[in-house]
Structure formats: structure tokens, C-alpha cells
Amino acid sequence: xxxxxxxxxxxxxxxxxxxxxxxxxxxxxxxxxxxxxxxxxxxxxxxxxxxxxxxxxxxxxxxxxxxxxxxxxxxxxxxxxxxxxxxxxxxxxxxxxxxxxxxxxxxxxxxxxxxxxxxxxxxxxxxxxxxxxxxxxxxxxxxxxxxxxxxxxxxxxxxxxxxxxxxxxxxxxxxxxxxxxxxxxxxxxxxxxxxxxxxxxxxxxxxxxxxxxxxxxxxxxxxxxxxxxxxxxxxxxxxxxxxxxxxxxxxxxxxxxxxxxxxxxx
Ligand code: 2AM
Ligand code: CA
Ligand code: CA
Ligand code: CA
Numbered sequence: 001x002x003x004x005x006x007x008x009x010x011x012x013x014x015x016x017x018x019x020x021x022x023x024x025x026x027x028x029x030x031x032x033x034x035x036x037x038x039x040x041x042x043x044x045x046x047x048x049x050x051x052x053x054x055x056x057x058x059x060x061x062x063x064x065x066x067x068x069x070x071x072x073x074x075x076x077x078x079x080x081x082x083x084x085x086x087x088x089x090x091x092x093x094x095x096x097x098x099x100x101x102x103x104x105x106x107x108x109x110x111x112x113x114x115x116x117x118x119x120x121x122x123x124x125x126x127x128x129x130x131x132x133x134x135x136x137x138x139x140x141x142x143x144x145x146x147x148x149x150x151x152x153x154x155x156x157x158x159x160x161x162x163x164x165x166x167x168x169x170x171x172x173x174x175x176x177x178x179x180x181x182x183x184x185x186x187x188x189x190x191x192x193x194x195x196x197x198x199x200x201x202x203x204x205x206x207x208x209x210x211x212x213x214x215x216x217x218x219x220x221x222x223x224x225x226x227x228x229x230x231x232x233x234x235x236x237x238x239x240x241x242x243x244x245x246x247x248x249x250x251x252x253x254x255x256x257x258x259x260x261x262x263x264x265x266x
Contacts, residue, residue: 004084006118006133009110013120014131016060017106020053020090021124024097024106027052031098046091046098050074053090057108061086068110073215084117086110087218093191102126107193109218119219121193130197130223138226140201145227147246148202153253156205156246159187159195163211171265172210178261179208179254192243196220199245200227206246206254210239217243238262 027049054074061068062078069080072088086108091097093104102125109119114134121130130145132138138145158179162172180186187204189195192212198204200223207224212233221231221243230251233243238259246254 004082006136009084009118010120010131010133012060012064013108013110013118014122014129016057017108017120017122017129019060020056020106021122023056024049024053024091024104025124028097028100046094049097050091050094053106054088057086057088057090057106071214073213083112084110085112087215089193089215089218092193092216093189096190101190103189103191103194105191105193107215107219109222111218116218116222116225119222121197121219121223123194130200130220132200132219132223132226134222134226136226138200138223140197145200145202145223147199147224147228148205149228149247149249151205151247151250153182153250153257154184156183156250156254157185157187158183158254159189159198159204159207161188161190161192161195161209161212165211168211174265175210175258175261178257182257192216193220196224196243196245199224199229206244206250208239208242208244208254208258210242212242221245 031046051074054072058076067081069085070076070078089107092107097104105121105123107121110117117134119132130140162169195207197220199207224245225231229245230248231245232251232255233239238255244255
């Protein structure tokens with residue numbers, strides 16, 4: 001298989017993230033807080049927006065990159081014949097979108113057998129785009145990103161998220177009881193992809209979450225790592241079903257706190 005031009009993949013991901021973002025912005029008027037209050041009618045316009053965004057991205061990928069694999073939150077599934085697979089969250093931060101808050105984004109990554117190759121996260125309401133290419137660094141609107149080293153856990157602003165499953169939330173509260181007194185403060189933004197970008201650009205120091213899906217973290221995880229963060233997650237780690245991202249020293253100390261809680265709640 002010929003090696004793809006990474007600039008072409010980055011350009012394609014960026015164009016599709018921007019087009020999907022414009023589609024989502026155009027639909028946001030139909031998704032009012034009022035409609036959010038009645039469950040059936042409230043969630044329908046959001047699901048329609050999720051699906052329309054994914055369809056736009058999938059159509060663009062199928063025509064530009066036939067043979068690449070697809071994995072999208074809204075159901076896109078294609079096996080790869082090229083060794084590359086696109087991992088798509090067409091709208092990350094759905095609840096924020098529904099409430100007219102700005103913390104939602106489009107997340108597109110392309111992976112090979114070694115993991116993330118290119119990642120793009122675009123936030124339509126601010127127009128900010130974060131991107132990364134493996135081995136070539138991460139940027140925010142073209143500005144190169146490097147995480148801040150040497151920050152202690154007690155000085156760290158830590159982003160996190162909570163599962164919507166009530167039984168997981170009780171467990172997450174146990175982690176919070178230990179983490180909250182140990183850090184500067186916590187932020188709960190509602191979009192895992194944007195949380196990871198905030199670690200990359202220094203608007204947070206660390207991020208952890210216990211239950212996440214591949215499309216939540218494929219682009220943001222690469223962006224954080226390429227900015228110099230360490231990510232810890234997956235089986236056998238202190239976050240078996242989740243992800244932690246922070247500058248290396250801070251990642252160690254936060255992982256230490258989380259694994260002590262884990263031994264108690266397990
Ligand atoms: P989503 O908006 O694509 O569904 C991990 O926290 C992910 O879970 C988020 O990136 C978000 O992805 C989703 N999420 C966040 N808060 C949520 C909530 N209160 N209910 C359901 N899903 C939520
Ligand atoms: Ca998501
Ligand atoms: Ca989503
Ligand atoms: Ca969802």
C-alpha cells in the first residue's frame with residue numbers, strides 16, 4: 001500500500017470537520033432548550049443533526065478515500081482495505097449543543113495499525129480548530145502547541161466528565177471525593193474531545209474520564225500526545241475503560257490518586 005500524503009489526509013479531515021460544523025450550526029436553531037424539555041421531541045432534532053453531520057463526513061470520505069475503514073458514533077462501519085480507518089464523532093458535546101452552549105465540536109481522526117495518524121477537532125461556535133499529525137506536533141489555529149511541564153497536582157486544573165449511567169456516577173463520585181481536595185479545581189465541560197484539546201493548549205492541565213468510546217478520544221488523544229502530554233488508558237491501567245491525559249509528571253501523580261481509589265471501589 002503506498003504511504004498516504006499526511007498533508008492530504010489533514011486537509012481532507014479539516015475540510016470535512018468545517019463542513020460538518022457549518023451543517024450543525026445551521027441546524028442549531030431547530031434544537032431549542034424548549035424542545036429539549038420534552039424528551040421525545042427534544043432529542044429528535046439532535047439525533048437528526050448527529051446523523052446529518054456523520055453522513056456529510058462519510059460521503060466526503062467515501063468519495064475521496066474509497067477503501068479506507070470507517071468507525072462513526074452514529075453507525076458508520078466500513079472495513080479497511082488500505083490499512084487506514086477514520087474514527088468520527090460527528091457531534092461531541094451533544095448536551096451542550098442542545099442547550100446552545102459553545103462546548104461542542106466535530107472530531108475526526110484517521111488511524112493506521114500503530115494508532116492515530118491525523119486528528120482534527122473543530123469547535124464551530126468559536127471557529128477554533130485543533131489538529132495534529134503523528135510525529136509532527138499539534139496546533140491550534142496554526143499555532144504550535146507544547147504542554148506546560150512541572151505543574152504539581154495541587155496546582156492543576158483538571159477536566160473530567162461523568163457517565164450518564166447512574167450506577168457509574170456513584171462510583172465516579174468516589175473518585176471525585178479523592179481528586180477534588182488534591183487539585184486546584186475541576187472543570188466538567190461535556191465534550192471529551194474538547195477536554196483533550198484543552199490539555200494540549202494549556203486551558204486545562206489534565207483530563208481524566210472513566211467511560212469513553214474510541215470516537216470521543218481518537219482525535220483529541222493524538223492532539224494531546226503530539227503537544228507533549230502522556231495518555232494513560234485501556235486494560236491494565238489505572239483507567240481500564242477510560243483515559244487520562246496530562247504532561248508526563250502530572251499524569252503519574254494523577255494516575256496514582258486514581259489507582260488508590262480504584263483499589264478501594266473495586
Ligand atoms: P457525545 O456528546 O458525543 O454523546 C464522554 O464524556 C462523552 O460522553 C462526551 O464526549 C459526550 O459525547 C458524552 N456525554 C457527555 N455528557 C453526557 C451526558 N450528560 N449524557 C450523555 N452523554 C454525555
Ligand atoms: Ca462523544
Ligand atoms: Ca457524538
Ligand atoms: Ca452520543
